[in-house]
Amino acid sequence: MSLRYALLAILRVGALSGYDLQKQFSLSVGHVWHAPDSQIYPELRKMEQEGLVEAEEQTRGERGRRRLYHVTDAGDRAFLDWMAAPLDYQRVRDPAHLRAAYLETTTPEAAREFLARHITVWSAELAQWEGELARIDALSNPMLVRRLAVTAEEDRERTIAYKRFAYEGLVERARGEIEWARRGLDLVDRVS
Amino acid sequence: MSLRYALLAILRVGALSGYDLQKQFSLSVGHVWHAPDSQIYPELRKMEQEGLVEAEEQTRGERGRRRLYHVTDAGDRAFLDWMAAPLDYQRVRDPAHLRAAYLETTTPEAAREFLARHITVWSAELAQWEGELARIDALSNPMLVRRLAVTAEEDRERTIAYKRFAYEGLVERARGEIEWARRGLDLVDRVS
DNA sequence: ATCTTCATGTAAATTGTTACATGATTTT
DNA sequence: AAAATCATGTAACAATTTACATGAAGAT
Numbered sequence: 198m199s200l201r202y203a204l205l206a207i208l209r210v211g212a213l214s215g216y217d218l219q220k221q222f223s224l225s226v227g228h229v230w231h232a233p234d235s236q237i238y239p240e241l242r243k244m245e246q247e248g249l250v251e252a253e254e255q256t257r258g259e260r261g262r263r264r265l266y267h268v269t270d271a272g273d274r275a276f277l278d279w280m281a282a283p284l285d286y287q288r289v290r291d292p293a294h295l296r297a298a299y300l301e302t303t304t305p306e307a308a309r310e311f312l313a314r315h316i317t318v319w320s321a322e323l324a325q326w327e328g329e330l331a332r333i334d335a336l337s338n339p340m341l342v343r344r345l346a347v348t349a350e351e352d353r354e355r356t357i358a359y360k361r362f363a364y365e366g367l368v369e370r371a372r373g374e375i376e377w378a379r380r381g382l383d384l385v386d387r388v389s
Numbered sequence: 390m391s392l393r394y395a396l397l398a399i400l401r402v403g404a405l406s407g408y409d410l411q412k413q414f415s416l417s418v419g420h421v422w423h424a425p426d427s428q429i430y431p432e433l434r435k436m437e438q439e440g441l442v443e444a445e446e447q448t449r450g451e452r453g454r455r456r457l458y459h460v461t462d463a464g465d466r467a468f469l470d471w472m473a474a475p476l477d478y479q480r481v482r483d484p485a486h487l488r489a490a491y492l493e494t495t496t497p498e499a500a501r502e503f504l505a506r507h508i509t510v511w512s513a514e515l516a517q518w519e520g521e522l523a524r525i526d527a528l529s530n531p532m533l534v535r536r537l538a539v540t541a542e543e544d545r546e547r548t549i550a551y552k553r554f555a556y557e558g559l560v561e562r563a564r565g566e567i568e569w570a571r572r573g574l575d576l577v578d579r580v581s
Numbered sequence: 582a583t584c585t586t587c588a589t590g591t592a593a594a595t596t597g598t599t600a601c602a603t604g605a606t607t608t609t
Numbered sequence: 610a611a612a613a614t615c616a617t618g619t620a621a622c623a624a625t626t627t628a629c630a631t632g633a634a635g636a637t
Binding site: 279286 | 398467488491493505554
């Protein structure tokens with residue numbers, strides 16, 4: 198149930214419509230927490246009912262409408278409370294390592310394909326996250342720039358440092374997965 | 390939906406009751422795919438309906454009963470098909486890295502607590518997995534021994550090697566998380 | 582005109598979590 | 610006799626995924 202906190206994290210920086218939020222989301226927090234728009238719209242409505250956000254109804258042209266969501270004080274508090282509370286860790290659920298433990302039951306070709314795909318998938322993630330790191334350093338990430346604009350001078354360094362720290366962790370994870378799968382490919386060659 | 394394949398992987402080695410399966414599960418695949426008994430019993434029933442397993446009804450004492458589940462040919466094929474098919478990767482959903490990206494919004498104390506807990510949680514996982522590696526090497530893991538007993542001589546080395554490979558990956562992951570969180574603690578000290 | 586982007590959702594199905602519920606058998 | 614373990618589930622809820630559905634506004 199971190200979705201609402203991910204949404205609050207973005208909205209706290211400034212009001213957005215569901216649509217814009219969803220785009221910002223996929224460009225920032227979405228790297229760490231995926232959610233499709235069909236989940237975001239209903240969640241915003243629920244958060245509105247619970248008083249965490251307020252919708253400012255706007256019209257667009259003749260009949261177009263949009264709802265601009267603002268974080269309320271209660272929403273702000275909810276976010277800060279969540280940040281200060283212990284994180285609840287979910288149990289591991291890792292289909293790739295599950296399969297890896299049983300690779301002897303399939304053909305070497307299927308095993309190689311699985312590992313090659315693992316490398317492809319994690320390389321894509323790695324590229325994303327390294328790109329994000331570069332954008333953080335170049336201050337060219339729009340979300341980060343928006344955040345820095347509403348951040349007091351003395352807090353800017355920390356803000357950047359933590360964001361960097363988060364992405365570094367993701368980059369290392371991806372590198373680890375890729376190295377592991379490479380070793381797996383060697384292993385397949387060795388034992389088959 | 391890897392749960393059923395995790396269950397099949399265990400049952401393929403030999404028939405078990407839901408209760409024993411659940412215990413084996415938590416001692417082996419459970420490290421990679423957690424599932425509570427309240428999920429395992431219904432899943433077994435569903436798999437029975439779909440013809441992947443067959444239940445042998447047994448009595449225990451006067452009125453006690455148990456259902457011993459055997460994998461059917463269809464179940465065996467389903468498992469092998471799954472092993473040979475491309476794995477579907479879920480999108481990232483990582484509350485720890487999500488929170489890490491926003492650590493500047495909380496107090497240094499809360500940030501430290503979060504990171505310390507991250508280290509604790511992953512150290513526990515690490516200990517589990519290193520223990521598992523040691524048990525693989527010592528051939529003292531009961532599940533592995535059962536599996537080797539039904540494995541042809543020439544396939545034993547591969548079986549062990551892949552199991553080792555899977556756990557090595559998990560160990561490295563845990564080490565990475567711990568190192569990352571340690572660096573995070575240094576960072577908190579530096580910026581606050 | 583038509584294509585893209587803006588804009589907001591509903592519905593159904595699946596998956597997973599938490600709590601509850603029950604009772605037999607074996608061991609101390 | 611009590612405690613531990615064996616044994617099997619149901620119920621309610623929460624979270625997630627996938628697919629569907631609709632239409633306005635702005636750009637080419």
